[in-house]
Amino acid sequence: MMPIWTKSGKKHAVTLLKVQDCHVLRYISKEESGGKTSKLLVGGKNASPFSKSESAMEIFKEAGVPRKQKVTTFNVTDDAIIKPGTPLYAAHFRPGQFVDVTAKTIGKGFQGVMKRWGFKGQPASHGQTKTHRRPGAISTNKAAKVYRGKKMPGRMGNIYRTSFGLKVWRINTKHDIIYVNGSVPGHTNCLVKVKDSKLPTYKDCNKNPPFPTFFADGDENLPEDLYDDEIFQFTDPSVTYA
Amino acid sequence: FSTSGYRISSDGKPAKFQPPPKPVIIDKKKEREARRFLSPEFIPPRGRTDPFKYYIERKDMIQRRKVFNIPEFYVGSVLAVTTADPYANDKANRFVGICIQRGGKGLGATFVLRNVIEDQGVEIRYELYSPRIQAIEVLKLEKRLDDNLMYLRDALPEYSTFDVNMKPVSHLDHEEVPVNKLQVRMKPKPWSKRWERPKYNIKGIKFELPEKKMKEAQKWSQPWLEFDMLREYDTSKIEEKIWKEVSEELKK
Numbered sequence: 001m002m003p004i005w006t007k008s009g010k011k012h013a014v015t016l017l018k019v020q021d022c023h024v025l026r027y028i029s030k031e032e033s034g035g036k037t038s039k040l041l042v043g044g045k046n047a048s049p050f051s052k053s054e055s056a057m058e059i060f061k062e063a064g065v066p067r068k069q070k071v072t073t074f075n076v077t078d079d080a081i082i083k084p085g086t087p088l089y090a091a092h093f094r095p096g097q098f099v100d101v102t103a104k105t106i107g108k109g110f111q112g113v114m115k116r117w118g119f120k121g122q123p124a125s126h127g128q129t130k131t132h133r134r135p136g137a138i139s140t141n142k143a144a145k146v147y148r149g150k151k152m153p154g155r156m157g158n159i160y161r162t163s164f165g166l167k168v169w170r171i172n173t174k175h176d177i178i179y180v181n182g183s184v185p186g187h188t189n190c191l192v193k194v195k196d197s198k199l200p201t202y203k204d205c206n207k208n209p210p211f212p213t214f215f216a217d218g219d220e221n222l223p224e225d226l227y228d229d230e231i232f233q234f235t236d237p238s239v240t241y242a
Numbered sequence: 243f244s245t246s247g248y249r250i251s252s253d254g255k256p257a258k259f260q261p262p263p264k265p266v267i268i269d270k271k272k273e274r275e276a277r278r279f280l281s282p283e284f285i286p287p288r289g290r291t292d293p294f295k296y297y298i299e300r301k302d303m304i305q306r307r308k309v310f311n312i313p314e315f316y317v318g319s320v321l322a323v324t325t326a327d328p329y330a331n332d333k334a335n336r337f338v339g340i341c342i343q344r345g346g347k348g349l350g351a352t353f354v355l356r357n358v359i360e361d362q363g364v365e366i367r368y369e370l371y372s373p374r375i376q377a378i379e380v381l382k383l384e385k386r387l388d389d390n391l392m393y394l395r396d397a398l399p400e401y402s403t404f405d406v407n408m409k410p411v412s413h414l415d416h417e418e419v420p421v422n423k424l425q426v427r428m429k430p431k432p433w434s435k436r437w438e439r440p441k442y443n444i445k446g447i448k449f450e451l452p453e454k455k456m457k458e459a460q461k462w463s464q465p466w467l468e469f470d471m472l473r474e475y476d477t478s479k480i481e482e483k484i485w486k487e488v489s490e491e492l493k494k
Contacts, residue, residue: 005374175298177298240326
């Protein structure tokens with residue numbers, strides 16, 4: 001995470017996400033998947049092909065792509081279908097866009113009720129016998145049972161969680177880095193899924209994004225760094241309030 | 243006509259011509275290069291982050307340094323910082339103080355300046371790479387015995403007062419940075435932190451505590467810490483690489 005300053009002098013914290021060897025693996029049509037839209041399988045970050053069985057490697061062989069560590073699905077409309085095997089770059093997103101980022105949270109192991117669910121626990125002194133971090137009562141007398149889904153100690157973390165509505169401040173096309181506002185679930189160097197935001201406030205935010213994606217061998221020659229309008233770029237002189 | 247004939251030695255005979263001593267040329271450029279200073283925020287901390295992230299951050303830091311000059315300074319030097327302030331009359335705010343702490347790595351590096359203005363101690367934390375800073379001048383470049391002068395809060399106020407209109411003290415480029423071996427006198431206890439304890443390892447205080455208290459403070463010493471191999475972090479090779487990279491980029 002890094003600080004970033006706007007032209008008015010305000011500081012924001014930013015997470016750097018690297019787009020590392022992302023390829024489209026397969027196209028699944030609407031009828032085949034049984035959902036409302038067709039799907040595209042996308043894989044990221046190359047990994048060794050020797051620890052997977054032959055049947056699992058078929059998808060990668062078909063697309064003509066080395067084995068990927070993570071494979072995710074994206075629901076796409078019919079006009080945004082991409083041919084399997086095309087590489088995906090950071091320039092697919094543009095500064096000023098809003099994204100949702102999904103990743104597996106840091107695993108905390110078996111945790112008690114205070115850390116896992118934020119219970120208050122009991123006082124440290126004044127006569128408490130061996131009860132400082134316990135849940136206390138778990139149900140009422142009339143219920144005569146414990147409801148399903150009662151918050152109790154258990155394994156915490158290592159589940160998929162999403163941060164919604166994160167602004168994209170800057171894109172580095174040379175190294176394929178996306179600078180995303182705020183923090184993102186997951187530990188450092190973990191694999192992450194970045195999607196266009198589903199929040200209704202940001203529905204009409206994308207002004208002419210590269211559609212269906214940014215093709216590197218196309219005619220556009222993008223500059224190395226794409227900045228949002230409000231960002232203070234370090235090539236400018238210091239901020240003054242005239 | 244030569245004046246050599248007029249030189250009479252103690253013997254009374256004309257003295258032999260002594261050629262003037264040859265001028266010793268001190269190559270100041272070489273001496274300047276021999277003393278390199280790499281700002282401490284360039285050195286990456288120990289951790290699991292990809293070194294590529296520090297490389298990207300360093301590019302931004304160097305870019306900012308090309309446009310805005312961040313001078314060399316240490317903890318204990320007196321600085322004057324002008325920041326852009328939308329609520330001030332001239333839209334600019336100048337603060338003079340002694341640097342008591344340099345923290346943070348990368349773009350978020352900060353330094354704290356302390357001064358006593360009208361009997362009120364004031365400390366301001368500035369971000370080195372913030373775009374609101376208009377100018378940083380080093381009024382007095384010097385080092386102190388410690389690299390954290392937080393104990394000045396509990397020292398007598400005369401040690402933290404610096405004239406706001408102080409004139410910059412000249413420092414030649416090729417000279418070594420002077421170390422001020424000042425031992426500071428403290429206010430009576432209680433202090434904000436127990437500075438006599440060995441974990442702070444402070445050399446710049448003149449402790450006027452009784453011997454018994456000093457001996458009792460040594461009870462909290464951890465002499466095994468300096469031999470702990472897992473805590474070792476040798477930055478010499480990393481520093482050299484980064485120094486080469488930074489100096490080459492800044493010369494362009």
